[in-house]
Amino acid sequence: MKKTLLFSLVFMLTLLTQAWAQTRTVTGRVTDAQTGEGMPGVTVQLKGSSTASPTDVNGSYTINVPSSGGTLVFSFIGYSSQEIVLGASSTVNARLATDSRAISEVVVTGYGAPQEKREVTGAITSIKGAAIESLPTQTFDRAMQGRLAGVRVTSQSGQPGGGISVNIRGAATINGSTQPLYVVDGVQISPGGASSQTSANVLSSINPADIETIEVLKDAASASIYGSQAANGVVIITTKRGKSGKTRIKVSGQYGVNEMYNPYEVLDASWYYALKQEAYVNQYLRRGFTREEGLAAAAAAVFPGGVPTSIPSTDWYDAISQKGKVQQYDLSASGGDEKTRFFISGSFNKTEGTIINSDFTRGTVRANIDHKLSNKFSLETTLGLTGSKSKGPTTNVGFFTNTPFTGALFIPPYNSVYNEDGTFNKNIRNAYNLNIVQSLYEEDRMTDIAQTVSNMAINYDIVPGLRFRAFAGIDFSDAKNRNYRPTSLPIYAPTGTANESFDRRINWTTSHTLNFNKKFAEVHNVGALGGFEYRQVDNTTLSSGGSGFASPLFRLLSSAATPTSVGSVFGGYKVASFFGNFKYDYKSKYLASATLRYDGSSRFGANNKWGLFYGLSAGWRISGEEFMQDLAFVNDLKLRASYGVVGSQPTGDFTSLGLFGNGGQYNDQPGIRPTQLANADFGWESSKQVNLGLDFSVANNRVSGSFDIYRKNTTDLILSRQLPSDAFPAGITENGGEIEQKGIDFEITTINVDAGDFRWSTTFNIGLTENKLLSLNVGDRIGNTYVVGKPLYLMYTYKWAGVNPADGRPMFYDRNGNITYSPTTADQDFVGDQNADAFGGAGTTLSYKGLSLDVLFQYEYGRDGFIQTGQVLEQAGSANENQATSQLSRWIRPGHMTWVPRPYEGELEPGGFYHSDFSNRFIEEGSYIRLKQVTLSYKVPTALSERIRIPSISMFVQGLNLATFTNYRGDDPENTGQNLNAYPNPRTITGGISVEF
Amino acid sequence: MRNKIIALSILASFAVSSCDDLVQVEPQNSVSTGVALSDVNSYQAVLTSVYDRLQSFNYWGRDFALLGDALSDNIFTASTLAGGRYVTANVNGRGAHYGIWGTAYAAINELNTVISTIDGLTVPTSQVGARDQVKAEAYALRAMIYFDLARVYGYEPTNIPTTGQGAGFNKSVILRITPTTDASQADFRARATIDQVYAQIESDFKASFPLFESAFAATKTAPSKYKMNIGAAHALLGKVYLYAGKYAEAVTEFDAAMATSVASLANSYTDILAPGSVESYFELRFVAATEMAGVTGGNESLFSYTNNTLNNPLGLSTFGGQTASAELQALFTPEDTRWGVEDGRSYTAAGFTWGYKYTSSNGTFTDNPKIIRYADVLLMKAEALAMQGQYAPAATLVDQLRAKRITGTPTASPTDATIINFIKDERRRELYFEGHRWFDLKRYGEGIAKPSLTGVGTIPATDFRILAQIPTGEVQLSPAVGDDPSVKLLEQNPGY
Known part of the structure; x- marks a missing residue:
């Protein structure tokens, strides 16, 4: 565009x-x-x-x-x-010849005209669509991982199309939103889940292949044009638009597989039984019985029908896993004449998960059309339509018996999936009575989503350089969620249950702007922008449930004997804004920009309806100075400084209002009661950020990059305050406290070799952050996670001291650092925090003629991660659940040095403590380096392809998550938050072909 | 262009004053406070919320109807069958006690809202009676809830210990009689004295009487047993006077209650258990389909607590562990219809004897707890008379009850001072498993002789466990008074 x-x-x-x-x-x-x-x-x-x-x-x-x-x-x-x-x-x-600087020369910073990158005074980083267009990821936010300095992308689930979290320069809040504002072709959309059954990401409505650029506004001054929604940064996505000339058609297709590459290794039934025997023997000996009595008890507990001569074993993890097929097909056409230009595309993606019966299917259609009505008037429309279906198990982390991981990892391996006659084995012993394979096949969990992010704009050039633009856009989604549990899965409901819900989200934005750009006297470059914007978001959910189904063949709610629930939920908000920006530069040497935004929101309290946000920035292009002209070595050098104040809107729609809500029922009458006290002063979280930066490009543009250092202070945090319950049964939500976030972003690209046919470039980026809680609204701590004077997201628990080599019992440290077998809550301490000290990526591209190899590594350093699944799998054979093979290094004899305690049936030795309780035994540094992407592509020489009248043919193979280097012992170091039974990210390998004519 | 920006800002500031409407969204699942209370129906809905809170399992929905028997001497909790329920309470472990603070004050705030603002409501003449009825119920409910708070967390006016940790401890609960409509009104307060709280209770009950009467005069609607009513209000005020040692006033109120047509003595003990029983002045109506369905009924109901799992007359699966203590069983003669297998009032299973008072009489797992009923009033009146030395009239009353409860010719009640102890035993026989026993023993001030099977022995009347613990979170939240940070404005009960 x-x-x-x-x-x-x-x-x-x-x-x-x-x-x-x-x-x-x-x-x-x-x-x-x-x-x-x-x-x-x-x-x-x-x-x-x-x-x-x-x-x-x-x-x-x-x-x-x-x-x-x-x-x-x-x-x-x-x-x-x-x-x-x-x-x-x-x-x-x-x-x-290609400019060595591969970075886009022009950036879009919101509302205004595109700006030359060398004139930008804020901290902005970007990705070209070409870098991600052929990646087999379903959403572009996932593709941003490792490519942008200071932008941390983490997934909590490897579910295809699933939601992930993006933090720009850290998440400096406690209860507020941590996600950036996404602006897709001018339409603001809020990220999040669109599904209540599977994990679906609202951003999945955008086909990554349609994206021209992704721009990330990191500092407050750049983001301040988005005012009260900009505190977590802004991600601006611009889709492709047509170019006049002959119509160019591009067709591409790729096909590949998703697979689990690092599953937990668990015991087979013989080893499981062996550990069980040890556990019983240890327990019986301790209680004064004999070894033989212990063995007999183990046999009775594990094989009540008698120990079979050869113990059958089932690999349940294998039974729930699959190699998922990945398919992606794209077709686009772009072209036009002097008056009308178009870009049309269609795509189809079908990605199967690594768990059986889970998949994501999406079709998209796009039509971006520009038309010049006259010299003064022009029209633009952007239409994007998406339909998607996702199906799959619950992927919520936690101990849910119907997640595939709980079901498959923990089940004792002597249970078989099928009976001899081929029916599902329903007699599952010691494992929550649920055959997870049957559940995955027979329980329906699905979401169908119809979505659009579209807009239309009219431009009117009043005089050259002065343009009026009227814009209206919509982000709409309808999600139909469905869950059905048939009678064949009696654990849930003997007669079957069904739940259906419809979620409708309508989010529309309109803006009217005046934009002025002119150069005076060849040296004074002036740009000005003023506008008004209005945004309204409505979310409604209708849901109902029923139980009692005649047979698994009847699945719709209308077949239910008993309706069990109905629900209707409304939420929404409105934002009105006035904004302006003024830019000035003198000979592209001295640069300055000032931004104001005045935002009113329905989410703010009555006394605090409107907030003023602003940003100021300045730049000095040193390389533009006369005295630099002799230094041919320096191609570009610019110093930048910016300061801004932006906000983060409360996530609750009605938090500031005094409310009467549902007051239960009595005597068949519905009640109402005061549920929330008004806080008319309630408002946004405010974030002040100062940024100093340096952009450089030297050695004939072969080494270029930027360096930024920032400090961000978030005040007026959204926090709750408890009230005496004799006065009111609930607390109030108010603003208070402060968090400081400091950091450095650095990115550098070098062209190491540029010898005609052969070219080798490398790129590296790193974000360093640290945060500290400076104050709270009341008191100096919230539980054990937030403590004034310490970083956010603390981990606080018992301290593990290993296994006593003398007797194999688990040991802990008490508060004085002495060994204890039975720690008390007073012995708990801060043992880590979940903040990454550094994160980023590094890549290299080698190309020779039509052949090119792209490699991208992504890394995180210095973050502590949970291993919650380990709390079940690492019980040294003391519980019913199956164990990780690491537990075979359990303590065996006095003097044996090991980290696994001795098996002891029931785990708790007299006078001891559960070693699987949460202690820092289950916290590990989650630093990792991951070979995120390798793409090898070959472009058939034009001379050759022209023979079959196709100007351009490229073929490629690529792999995602090919290798991971880490000391973390969980299955995926990316999922290190609350990760009990988290869905690990798959390894994806695809091959494809792309044809242009 | 600068001028344009300035002009735009000026325009903006003009626009803003009229722009607040642009950014207004009214919630739909809830309603703003300002518009919520617009008619009598909405005030009735607030009262419904209060009744809903009374139904909480930690309040009259279960604990007030049963926990007192486990804390005292009517129940032996079979820990192997109880699923953890009341196990610690039965041996009077530290902190295992009533916990109604949050529920009661949430209800009081709602009642304060009604009482403080309903006079400002303009209603058509046809609805004046309905409005008076709402306000009358609100006053009487507030009085009842303060009385329940006062007897859980403080001593009675007549039995403040003179020795031990609680010697001279005259603190009751925090008094709030205006609603909290703004966070600034949620100030921290100290506990009022026992006399102040009893005075408030008395004043509230008395304020309700003329309103009940004017409401009845206007609407001619007979009082409902499922709602607070004039009969229950008189009966409860009588109970308050009895606790305060004001026996003459108590008798007056009991007479007033008995003079209403709300309740009368049941001919058969089975009748008192039925929903809407003739004896009820006030009982809570539980609806099986909406309030006791699913796991709630199986886990939390009175039926579930007091019946053996599976081996009960209905064969339902329960979390039952609350069995009848040997001491309770010993009080009944074979002729007494209030106990015994042949009367359907008890059964044995799993080696214990179970009282069968809660029979799922109003649907599966569903029984209506009785807050106050006729026999309670009758026995309290007898006690109040006896305490004034009027033994013969007291004996007449007790005999009147026993004639209905015991087959054949029951032994006559004594007509001397020993009738006082006789009435205490009669209350226990009549009202076992209805939650009265703890409060009766507490106000007698004679200590609690626990069932021998519990192994606890006798808890003296001066023991700290006679009073429930003020929620520790509330005490911690309360500001310190003076220099010692552990001395809080909200004083904890002695010994905790």
């Missing part, structure tokens, strides 16, 4: 300067220096004038130039400009 804007501007200028005297015509062709192919859309301009012409699809151009001669400038985004002095010849050909 940026290119097209620029292009149309140039085009208009061309029209204006038709009447030139004494001219002659020059023609020629512009080709790519590397491939030799013609380049369409290159701007050919007569230096020092406004005469310009674009190249056509074949790279050819025609331009009128003065007979007196001059210089032609050939420029194209992403390529180095070339100047050729006109001679006598009327044919001038040019070969353009």
Whole structure:
């Protein structure tokens, strides 16, 4: 879109300067220096004038130039400009080489016109769509992982299409939102789950292949144009738009597999029984019985029907796992003429999970159309439609018996999945009475979503440089959730249950802006923007449930004998805003920008309905100074400073209001009661951020990057305050307290070799953060997670001291650092925190002719992670659940040094303590480096592909999550929060082909 | 362009004053406080919320109807069968006690809302009676709830110990008689004295009487046993006077209660258990389908607590462990219809004897707890007379009851001072498993002789466990008075 804007501007200028005297015509062709192919859309301009012409699809151009001669400038985004002095010849050909700086030259910072990157004064980082368009990820937020400095992307679930969390420069809040504001083609959307049954991410409505750029506004000054919604940063997504010229059609397809690559290894039935025997013997000996009595008790407990001569064993984890097929097909067409341009695309994605009977299917359609009504009026529409279906087990973390991980990891392996006659074994012993394989096949959990993020805009150019734009956009989704538990799974309900719900989200935005850009006296570059915006969000849910089904063949609610529940929930909010931005630069050397935004929100209290947010920034392009001109080594050098105050809206819609709500029932009458006290002063969390940055590009643009250091203070945190319950049964939510977040973002790209055909570049980024809670609204701590003077997200528990080599009993440290067998709550202490000290990514690209290899590593360092699944799998054979194979290193004899206690049936030795209770035995540093992506692609030489009349054919193979380097002993170091039975991220390997003509 | 920005800001500031409507969203699942109470029906709905709170299992829904018997001497809790329920309470473990603080004060805040604001409601003449009825119920319910708080967390006016940890401890509970409508009104308060709280209770009951009468005069609607009513209010005020040692006033109130047509003596003991029993002045109506369905009934109901699992007359699965103590069983003669297998009032299972007072009489797992009933009033009146030395009239009353309860010719009640102890035993026989025993023993001030099977012995009247613990979270939240941070404005009961 940026290119097209620029292009149309140039085009208009061309029209204006038709009447030139004494001219002659020059023609020629512009080709790519590397491939030799013609380049369409290159701007050919007569230096020092406004005469310009674009190249056509074949790279050819025609331009009128003065007979007196001059210089032609050939420029194209992403390529180095070339100047050729006109001679006598009327044919001038040019070969353009790629600009070593691969970073996009133009950025969109919200509402205003695209801005040259070198004039940006805030901290903004971006990804080009090309980098992620062929990745087999279902959502673009997942594709951002490891590519942007200071942007931390974590998944809590490997479910296809599932939700993930994005934190820009850390999450400095306690109860507020931690997610950035997403703006898709100008429509603000709030991330989150769209499904109550599976894990579906609202951002999955955007096909990653349709994305032109992703821009992340990190500092408060850049984000301040979004005011009260900008405290967690802003992610601006711009989808592709058409370019005039011959219609270009692109077809691509890829196919591959998803697989689990690092499952927990658990015991087989023989080893399980062996540990069980030891556990009983140890217990019986301790209680004064004999070894034989212990063995007999073990046999009776594990095999009440008698110990079989050969113990059958089932690998349940294997039974629930599958190699999921991944398919992705894309078709797009773009083109247009001088008046109308279009980009249309369609896609289909079907991704099967690594768990049986779980998948995600999505189809998208997009039509982005631009039309010029006249010289002054133009229209834009952006239509994106998505339908998706997801199906799969509950992936909520926690001890839910119907999650595949609880069901498969913990089940004693002597249970079989099927009976001899092929029916499901329902006689599952010592494992919650549920055959998880049967449950995965027979329980329905599914969500169908219809979604659109679309908009329309009218632009009116009042005078050149002054544009009025009216914009309206909608983000709409309808999710139908369905859960059905048939009578064949009697554990849930002997007669079967069904629940259905419809969630409708309507989120519309309209904005009206005036935008002014003009250069005065060739040196004063002025830009100004003013506007009004209004956003309304309505969420409604209708749900109902029923029980009593005649047979598993009857599945709809209407077949239920008894309706059991109905629900209807409404929520919503409105935001009205006035905003303005003023930019000025002098010779692109001294840069300044000021932004104001005045936001009113229905979520704020009556005394605090409107808030003023602002940002100020300035830059000094040192490389633009005269004294730098001799330093040819430095191509670009810019110092930046910014300060801004932005907000984070409360997540509750009605938190500030005094409410009467449901007051129970009595005598068949419904009651009402005061449920919430008003807090008319309630408002936003306020975040003040100062940012200092340096952008550099040296050595013929072969080394470029940026460095940012920031401090962010979040005040007026949304916190609750307990009231004496003799006065009111609930506390109130209010603003107070402060969190400080400090950090450094650094990214660097180097071109190590650029030798014509062979090119090697590397890129590296890192974000360093630390946070500290400075104060709270009342008191100095909230539980044991938030303590004033300490970092957020603390871990507080018992301290593990290992296994006593003398007798195999588990030991802990007491508060004085002495060994104890039975710690008390007073012995608990702070043992870690969940903040990553550093995170980022590193990548390298090698290309030789049409062959290229892309490698991306992603890493996190210095974060403590839970191993909650270990609390069940690492009980040294003392409980009913199956155990990790690591438990075979249990203590065996006096003097044996090991970290696994001796098996003891029931786990609790007299005078001891449960060693599987949460202690720092189950906290481990979750640092890791992951080979996130490897892509090998080959572009068939044009000369070859032209023989079958296809200008461009590329083939590729790629892999995601190919290798992970970590000391963390859980199954996936990415899932290190509350991760009991978390769905690990899969390894994905695909191959595909992409054709353009 | 600068001018434009300035102009825009000025425009914005003009716009804003009228723009608050732009950013207004009214909730739909709840209603803003300002519009919630717009008619008599909405006030009735607030009262419904209070009745709903009375139904809480930690209040009249179960504990007030049963826990007192486990804390005292009518119940032996069979720990192997009880699923952990009342196990610690039965041996009077520290802190195992009534816990109604949060529920009671939440209800009081709602009642304060009704009482403070209903006079401001303009109603058509046809609804004046309904409005008076709401206000009358609110006053009487507030009095009842304060009385329950006072007897759980404080001593009675007549029996403040003179020795031990609680010597001279005259603190009752926090008094709040205006609603909290704003966080600034949620100030921290100290506990009022026993006399102050009893004075408030008396005043509230008395305020309810003329309103009940004017409401009846206007609506001619007979009082409902399922709601607070004039008969229950008189009876409860009589009980308050009895606890306060004001025996003459108590008799007056009991007479007033008996003069109403709300309740009368049942001919058969079976009748008192039925929903809407003739004896009830006030009972809580539980609806099986909405309030006791699913696990709630099986886990929390009176039936579940007092019946052996599976081996009960209905064969239901329960968390039962509350069995009849040997001491209770010993009080009944074979002729007494209030106990015994042949009367259907008890059965044995799993080696214990179970009282069968809660029979799922109103649906599966569902019984209506009786807050106050006729026999209670009758026996309290007899006690109040006896305490004034009027032994013969007292004996007449007791005999009147026994004639209905015992087959054949019951032995006559004594007509001398020994009738006082006789009435105490008669109360125990009549009202066992209805939650009265703990409060009776507490106000007698004679200590609690626990069932021998509990192994606890006798808890003296000066023991700290006679009073329930004020919730520790509330005490911690309360500000310190003076320099010692452990001395809080909200004083904890002695010994905790």
